[in-house]
């Protein structure tokens with residue numbers, strides 16, 4: 001249609017230019033990454049562009065300045081890349097709806113949706129649990145999952161949702177629902193990929209307290225909920241060509257982990273961290289290594305993926321990266337129940353936002 005157009009500007013283009021535009025339209029896969037301005041998300045973008053220069057990469061970030069800086073840094077290493085920005089605060093439902101509308105206008109399909117943005121506010125390390133863990137014979141497990149070591153202080157968003165739940169789970173759920181027309185295209189498959197965590201733990205999650213209002217481990221609960229939700233998305237959308245997976249990047253030194261301990265302590269224990277890496281392959285440490293499983297999934301046929309496993313980024317003592325699967329402690333009944341609850345919550349949130357708009361217009 002583009003070549004056949006009689007528009008004068010298009011006609012004046014050389015045949016060569018037109019062919020390259022058409023080729024791009026055919027081959028340029030569209031990838032959207034949330035939380036792409038730092039850490040694992042930004043490293044993933046670097047790796048994706050190094051693999052496929054034709055990608056149409058969209059960085060969905062809440063902070064415009066950080067997003068622009070991330071785009072600039074990507075363009076320095078890949079000057080010809082197609083990198084665009086979209087403003088998205090995944091913890092604000094109004095922002096999610098607005099961003100989704102913009103994305104639907106910009107693209108006619110979406111091949112990969114990386115749900116990577118995540119928070120762990122005011123983390124506290126339980127030192128007693130740490131010392132106990134060191135001598136319990138389960139030290140390696142403790143170092144790779146951080147199980148029972150961290151508590152967080154949650155807050156309530158303007159939408160009346162728990163902040164960790166809204167950011168790590170619900171905002172992303174709403175985004176998937178909103179982008180369904182781009183993700184579910186006839187004769188075409190797409191992937192939704194969640195950055196979950198090995199910190200996800202069944203015991204921190206409850207269907208009666210989805211948002212984890214009553215507990216002190218909202219991060220672990222929200223990540224477990226993302227594992228369950230990914231399974232539910234597969235059950236609902238595989239027939240429409242949408243496939244969902246979850247990954248754990250391992251322990252990566254990013255803004256999120258730097259927030260756990262004072263920076264001088266990190267500096268002091270960094271040599272120990274590199275030493276621990278000899279005993280556990282889950283200490284991926286750099287964002288590049290942490291992005292391994294996210295990148296690995298990009299190369300897979302979605303139909304070949306297992307909805308019951310988590311894909312882990314791992315780094316050997318010698319620094320080699322690889323991806324391994326581990327079965328998740330999830331089941332269809334709980335996953336379906338969570339999905340129904342989220343649909344209910346979605347209805348309520350949409351109504352609240354609509355009522356708010358009406359109230360505002362009065």
Ligand SMILES: NC(=O)C1=CN([C@@H]2O[C@H](COP(=O)(O)OP(=O)(O)OC[C@H]3O[C@@H](n4cnc5c(N)ncnc54)[C@H](OP(=O)(O)O)[C@@H]3O)[C@@H](O)[C@H]2O)C=CC1
Pocket residue numbers: 034035036037038039040041060061062063066088089090091092116117118119167195196197198248249250251252253254255256257
């Ligand atoms: N680091 C680790 O060891 C591990 C990390 N993970 C997960 O990896 C993911 C990436 O984290 P990581 O790279 O480590 O940490 P970073 O803090 O570097 O990255 C988190 C990204 O999410 C963005 N973000 C946070 N809140 C929102 C929001 N409301 N709307 C839009 N974007 C938001 C941040 O943006 P901004 O800069 O504006 O805050 C940032 O770009 C997270 O989901 C995290 O839970 C999982 C296991 C281990």
Ligand SMILES: CC(C)=CCC[C@@H](C)[C@H]1CC[C@H]2C3=C(CC[C@]12C)[C@@]1(C)CCC(=O)[C@@H](C)[C@@H]1CC3
Pocket residue numbers: 125142143144145146147149150196197198199248250251257260261269272273
């Ligand atoms: C004293 C030493 C050598 C280390 C400090 C102990 C903890 C601060 C550290 C041990 C295991 C770490 C860990 C995480 C955070 C920092 C630790 C608790 C995570 C929970 C960070 C976020 C995740 O999603 C997990 C996969 C990490 C698991 C391990």
